Amino acid sequence: MSQLWQFALIGLAGGGAYALVALGVVAVYRGSGVLNFAQGAIGMVGSYVFWDLHAGSEGGAGLYGGTTSSGAVASLPVAPAMLIGVASGAVLGLLFYLLVVRLLRNVPDMAKVVATLGLMLLLQSAVVKRYGTESHLLPPLFGRGKIKILGGLVTYDTLAILVVTIGLAVGLSLMFSRTKLGMNATALRENPTAASGIGISPHPTGLITWGVGGAMAAFAGILLIPVIGLTPDALTLLVIPAMAAALVGRFNAVWTTVAIGLALGVAESVMRRYSINNGVISSVPFAVIIVTVVLGGAAMPGRGEALSGRLPRAGSGRLRPVTGLVWVLAAVAIPLFAAPSWSAAMTNSALFGLLGLSVVVVTGYAGQISVACAALAGFGSFAAARASSDLHLPFLVCLIVGTAAAVLLGVVFGAPAVRVRGVNLAIVTLGLSLAVENLVLSQPKMTGGLDGLHIHRPNLFGLDLSPSAHPDRFAYVCIAAFVLCGLAVLNLRRGEAGRRLLAVRANERGAAALGVSVPGTKLGAFAISAGIAGLAGALSAFQFQLADFTDFGVFRSISVLAFTVVGGVGFVAGAVFAATTAVGGVVATAISDLLSVDSIDAWLSIATGLVVLDAMVRSPSGIVPAQAALKDAVVRLVARAARRGPAPAAGDGGHAGAAAATAGGPVSFEPSCPVPAGETVLVARDIRVTYGTAVAVDGVSFELAAGRVVGVIGPNGAGKTSLIDAVTGFTRTSGGSVELLGRDISALRAPARARHGLGRTFQNLELFDDLSVRENVLTGLDGRGPLAYVRDLFWPRRGVLSDAAAAAVTLLGLDDVLDTVVADLPQGRRRMVAIARLVAQRPAAVLLDEPAAGLNGSERRTASELFRLLARQSGAAVLLVEHNIDVVAATCDHVVVLDFGRVIASGSPDEVLCDPAVRAAYLGKLSGEAQGEPAAEPEPAAETVVEAGGPIAPVAG
Numbered sequence: 001m002s003q004l005w006q007f008a009l010i011g012l013a014g015g016g017a018y019a020l021v022a023l024g025v026v027a028v029y030r031g032s033g034v035l036n037f038a039q040g041a042i043g044m045v046g047s048y049v050f051w052d053l054h055a056g057s058e059g060g061a062g063l064y065g066g067t068t069s070s071g072a073v074a075s076l077p078v079a080p081a082m083l084i085g086v087a088s089g090a091v092l093g094l095l096f097y098l099l100v101v102r103l104l105r106n107v108p109d110m111a112k113v114v115a116t117l118g119l120m121l122l123l124q125s126a127v128v129k130r131y132g133t134e135s136h137l138l139p140p141l142f143g144r145g146k147i148k149i150l151g152g153l154v155t156y157d158t159l160a161i162l163v164v165t166i167g168l169a170v171g172l173s174l175m176f177s178r179t180k181l182g183m184n185a186t187a188l189r190e191n192p193t194a195a196s197g198i199g200i201s202p203h204p205t206g207l208i209t210w211g212v213g214g215a216m217a218a219f220a221g222i223l224l225i226p227v228i229g230l231t232p233d234a235l236t237l238l239v240i241p242a243m244a245a246a247l248v249g250r251f252n253a254v255w256t257t258v259a260i261g262l263a264l265g266v267a268e269s270v271m272r273r274y275s276i277n278n279g280v281i282s283s284v285p286f287a288v289i290i291v292t293v294v295l296g297g298a299a300m301p302g303r304g305e306a307l308s309g310r311l312p313r314a315g316s317g318r319l320r321p322v323t324g325l326v327w328v329l330a331a332v333a334i335p336l337f338a339a340p341s342w343s344a345a346m347t348n349s350a351l352f353g354l355l356g357l358s359v360v361v362v363t364g365y366a367g368q369i370s371v372a373c374a375a376l377a378g379f380g381s382f383a384a385a386r387a388s389s390d391l392h393l394p395f396l397v398c399l400i401v402g403t404a405a406a407v408l409l410g411v412v413f414g415a416p417a418v419r420v421r422g423v424n425l426a427i428v429t430l431g432l433s434l435a436v437e438n439l440v441l442s443q444p445k446m447t448g449g450l451d452g453l454h455i456h457r458p459n460l461f462g463l464d465l466s467p468s469a470h471p472d473r474f475a476y477v478c479i480a481a482f483v484l485c486g487l488a489v490l491n492l493r494r495g496e497a498g499r500r501l502l503a504v505r506a507n508e509r510g511a512a513a514l515g516v517s518v519p520g521t522k523l524g525a526f527a528i529s530a531g532i533a534g535l536a537g538a539l540s541a542f543q544f545q546l547a548d549f550t551d552f553g554v555f556r557s558i559s560v561l562a563f564t565v566v567g568g569v570g571f572v573a574g575a576v577f578a579a580t581t582a583v584g585g586v587v588a589t590a591i592s593d594l595l596s597v598d599s600i601d602a603w604l605s606i607a608t609g610l611v612v613l614d615a616m617v618r619s620p621s622g623i624v625p626a627q628a629a630l631k632d633a634v635v636r637l638v639a640r641a642a643r644r645g646p647a648p649a650a651g652d653g654g655h656a657g658a659a660a661a662t663a664g665g666p667v668s669f670e671p672s673c674p675v676p677a678g679e680t681v682l683v684a685r686d687i688r689v690t691y692g693t694a695v696a697v698d699g700v701s702f703e704l705a706a707g708r709v710v711g712v713i714g715p716n717g718a719g720k721t722s723l724i725d726a727v728t729g730f731t732r733t734s735g736g737s738v739e740l741l742g743r744d745i746s747a748l749r750a751p752a753r754a755r756h757g758l759g760r761t762f763q764n765l766e767l768f769d770d771l772s773v774r775e776n777v778l779t780g781l782d783g784r785g786p787l788a789y790v791r792d793l794f795w796p797r798r799g800v801l802s803d804a805a806a807a808a809v810t811l812l813g814l815d816d817v818l819d820t821v822v823a824d825l826p827q828g829r830r831r832m833v834a835i836a837r838l839v840a841q842r843p844a845a846v847l848l849d850e851p852a853a854g855l856n857g858s859e860r861r862t863a864s865e866l867f868r869l870l871a872r873q874s875g876a877a878v879l880l881v882e883h884n885i886d887v888v889a890a891t892c893d894h895v896v897v898l899d900f901g902r903v904i905a906s907g908s909p910d911e912v913l914c915d916p917a918v919r920a921a922y923l924g925k926l927s928g929e930a931q932g933e934p935a936a937e938p939e940p941a942a943e944t945v946v947e948a949g950g951p952i953a954p955v956a957g
């Protein structure tokens with residue numbers, strides 16, 4: 001027991017350092033909204049500065065490099081060296097804020113993450129270049145003294161770490177809760193627009209927290225040197241346990257973060273006491289991350305929750321044959337005509353490009369920031385190597401085994417990871433990378449120990465492909481794999497699965513409302529991405545006769561992600577760009593040949609970091625889309641000059657289509673409800689929704705019949721949206737049931753309810769902004785089966801608008817903007833897109849949440865007519881939540897009035913709107929508005945007023 005206690009106390013040193021780095025992560029996140037993956041790397045630089053000043057000069061000219069009068073090399077004492085080391089961490093943090101983060105305010109979250117990953121790469125490779133990778137150990141910094149706690153001994157160094165950690169935790173808590181600076185930071189995080197509106201500048205807090213964060217990281221790193229030694233990798237990767245601790249504290253709770261950091265250190269030390277395998281011990285942070293994600297992640301973001309922020313652009317998936325041909329010819333010609341070293345360069349580039357393609361699928365198309373591609377490739381490589389070495393399986397079969405193994409690993413770890421999104425996923429995959437490395441790739445038992453795994457010479461149909469004997473042939477195999485996978489990824493984008501991926505990436509709630517399984521879609525992306533990475537790994541297993549698994553570390557994953565994002569992560573061309581930049585790839589070989597130097601890989605890594613930072617500041621969506629945008633702008637300019645007149649803005653014109661069609665045009669909605677008009681389609685009984693102790697919906701029941709429109713009205717906060725959310729499965733109910741076409745669907749999740757025929761729109765539309773109108777509507781029509789992820793790779797189902805969808809598009813006046821990206825449309829037309837997407841789904845019951853909000857008078861009349869047509873012609877049962885009384889009166893057969901979550905009246909529009917209780921609860925407010933109080937919504941064309949005791953009458957505006 002006493003030994004266990006002693007190990008626990010020893011663990012406090014490492015735990016304190018984790019807590020310190022994690023506190024820095026929390027401070028920076030709370031102060032600037034950026035998750036700093038370079039926190040460990042900044043600490044590492046501060047530690048090397050300290051070491052160099054204090055001890056490094058022993059071996060020659062260090063940073064200090066002083067000599068005594070006798071000629072012996074002198075070094076700075078601990079205190080001043082530590083001060084300078086900590087200050088250098090602070091300066092690095094400040095510089096990074098001023099030069100990069102400050103300029104990244106309006107870029108996609110992904111660009112911010114990639115920028116900090118770029119900094120991590122830059123610092124790590126610069127330190128490796130300057131100091132090498134060997135480990136340095138120092139004696140305790142604060143002497144060898146110890147104090148006794150409950151019979152166990154604690155070193156002065158450990159004590160110093162604990163005192164500093166607790167002191168800084170107190171300081172940070174006070175700063176964020178008591179100072180103006182801290183309150184400003186909270187205001188900026190919770191509502192940046194409002195905070196900027198009242199003149200709060202983000203820069204003082206950002207600058208201070210980045211400076212403090214850098215200092216804390218450096219301090220942690222320095223204090224850890226006597227405990228774990230000084231190496232570039234170990235200190236840089238301190239960020240993983242730190243992220244685990246900060247994740248549990250939701251990047252906010254200072255004391256939870258400290259407690260988890262300490263607990264991680266103690267747990268690792270106690271596990272050492274029991275001689276548990278080192279790989280298992282270093283995977284503890286990953287286990288913490290996974291458990292946190294499983295327990296704390298939500299399968300779907302809540303209402304109004306920021307989704308993914310702005311996203312990098314995604315390509316259309318169309319192949320430009322001439323460009324493609326030029327690239328392929330160049331790739332084929334190089335091994336044929338250039339020196340043999342170029343065959344190896346092409347192999348390296350093709351394998352790196354394959355990893356880039358895997359990033360395009362998971363990050364570019366599905367919007368999930370993943371830094372696990374190299375780990376997945378490593379696992380594929382391991383499986384293929386064992387298949388060759390142990391089972392003597394043929395080359396092609398080994399490739400299949402490697403690919404399948406990576407898919408399996410991707411799916412197993414993707415399953416919990418689908419519950420998180422955006423930057424949190426970067427943490428999960430970072431942890432996964434380290435776990436695969438520790439548990440598999442660096443375990444001698446797995447990788448054959450000193451003997452290694454002997455790989456058989458690859459051959460295909462009797463043709464020797466061995467890279468040592470025929471480097472050109474092996475290069476061709478890798479190039480062919482890259483080209484085929486590139487074509488498959490393009491196919492995927494153009495097909496049903498691609499639309500599904502982009503829909504989920506753009507708006508998870510919108511996708512779920514169309515019946516798309518959000519976790520299933522992310523898992524599909526993980527599986528495809530893992531398969532491509534696994535193929536790259538399996539191919540690389542055959543590069544050498546003895547399998548080598550040293551090249552699948554987390555820094556490789558980061559380089560791949562960084563360069564693919566720099567190229568354009570939503571484009572296959574982004575992966576082509578990444579391919580050229582591989583270590584030992586074509587650019588590196590070209591420069592080496594040109595400068596006649598052996599290897600420029602170290603410099604290339606440093607350049608990688610710099611290029612990434614520069615690219616994130618200048619073109620966060622990537623070089624390829626930036627060039628395409630430039631080209632489009634030039635083409636538009638030339639076209640405009642040729643026409644000598646202004647080009648019509650996207651979305652103008654054509655809007656009369658809806659009005660014309662509703663005025664008796666030739667098109668109509670197709671029947672979508674399987675039961676005859678008047679029969680019950682949906683029954684909601686005793687629906688109850690609570691948020692904590694607040695009751696938003698309190699036992700509401702209603703029925704919807706085919707072909708009829710039921711209106712739900714009520715003042716703001718009455719519970720209307722909560723009711724729709726509850727019926728459609730978007731919020732958890734605390735009571736009640738929902739029946740659709742006679743089937744109880746209460747236990748089903750939102751996408752399953754949608755697939756059973758329950759359609760809805762949202763107040764804020766939840767459109768897929770970076771898809772075109774056509775693609776938005778097609779997503780409503782597409783199948784939902786998992787087969788699409790395989791079929792579309794080879795044979796993309798591009799999709800055509802069904803007759804019903806085409807009719808809806810015409811009816812809603814969207815024909816002229818079918819291929820316009822939805823983000824470029826004005827609000828009124830965006831509302832029409834939401835309705836077209838819904839109609840394309842052919843639902844039996846439709847729940848419309850304030851569909852006329854933001855429309856002008858004539859648009860509202862058109863919308864009102866549309867809702868009636870929708871009910872009459874498609875036969876759907878419609879529920880309409882609406883604030884605008886004119887729309888309700890003109891559209892609804894029956895009206896239900898809610899107040900404080902309860903039904904206070906129901907009946908025909910005339911009955912309900914004259915009901916005194918309704919007037920008191922809701923309409924009285926309109927009357928008040930008419931008398932001078934501010935109205936919730938301005939009425940440009942006609943106002944609805946309620947006169948005491950009289951009927952409702954629209955008056956001219």
Ligand SMILES: Nc1ncnc2c1ncn2[C@@H]1O[C@H](COP(=O)(O)OP(=O)(O)OP(=O)(O)O)[C@@H](O)[C@H]1O
Binds near residue numbers: 717718720722
């Ligand atoms: N996620 C949530 N957490 C806590 N309270 C919530 C949440 N969502 C809604 N509420 C509360 O529940 C009540 C009902 O809100 P709801 O948005 O459903 O009303 P509403 O009638 O749709 O309002 P509006 O007309 O303004 O859209 C309100 O008091 C609201 O503040």
